[in-house]
Amino acid sequence: MTDTHITDTAAANRRLVTEAMARFAAGDHAVLADVLAEDFIEHSPDNPSGREAFIAHITNAPVARAHLEIARVIADHRYVVVHYRMDTGDRTGGDAVADIWRLDDGRITEHWDVVQPVPDPERTPNGMF
Numbered sequence: 001m002t003d004t005h006i007t008d009t010a011a012a013n014r015r016l017v018t019e020a021m022a023r024f025a026a027g028d029h030a031v032l033a034d035v036l037a038e039d040f041i042e043h044s045p046d047n048p049s050g051r052e053a054f055i056a057h058i059t060n061a062p063v064a065r066a067h068l069e070i071a072r073v074i075a076d077h078r079y080v081v082v083h084y085r086m087d088t089g090d091r092t093g094g095d096a097v098a099d100i101w102r103l104d105d106g107r108i109t110e111h112w113d114v115v116q117p118v119p120d121p122e123r124t125p126n127g128m129f
Contacts, residue, residue: 013103014075017082020108025068029059037107044113054111062088071129078102085118085129093118096128 016035023031032055042049048057058064069085080101087094095115102110118128 009077010075012106013077013080013101014073016103016106017075017080017101017108018070018073021068021070021082024064025066029055029064032058035108037104037109040108041110043111062086062090066094069129078104083129086115091117093120 020031020035033051036051036054038051040049040051040054042054047061048054063086066086066088069087070082071085072083074081074083080103082097082099082101084097084099085094086097094117096118098114100112101108118124121127
């Protein structure tokens with residue numbers, strides 16, 4: 001694999017994930033069927049694995065009605081990491097989220113995440129984002 005191919009693939013993966021997240025956040029939940037592989041694997045607690053089970057679950061989860069504010073995106077030829085604030089309106093400050101997506105051949109094949117409540121500003125003088 002050449003360096004140019006890796007760079008091109010990383011850019012394409014970054015674009016696929018960020019565009020899918022924007023569509024999902026705007027209410028277009030059908031985007032999940034477009035980007036998730038048939039054999040999608042989920043690693044996050046309490047989320048079902050498998051494409052159809054994950055789609056059914058996540059479209060009814062708090063993230064489906066949340067405002068997502070992306071702070072940074074890191075991508076390579078297999079993975080995209082998105083660090084963002086998720087505000088569901090349930091708590092002041094929302095949650096800090098880091099999603100890790102693995103992609104193969106232009107489809108999302110695996111997902112992990114880390115979620116934590118954003119603490120009061122005085123507890124994090126340098127901010128969460």
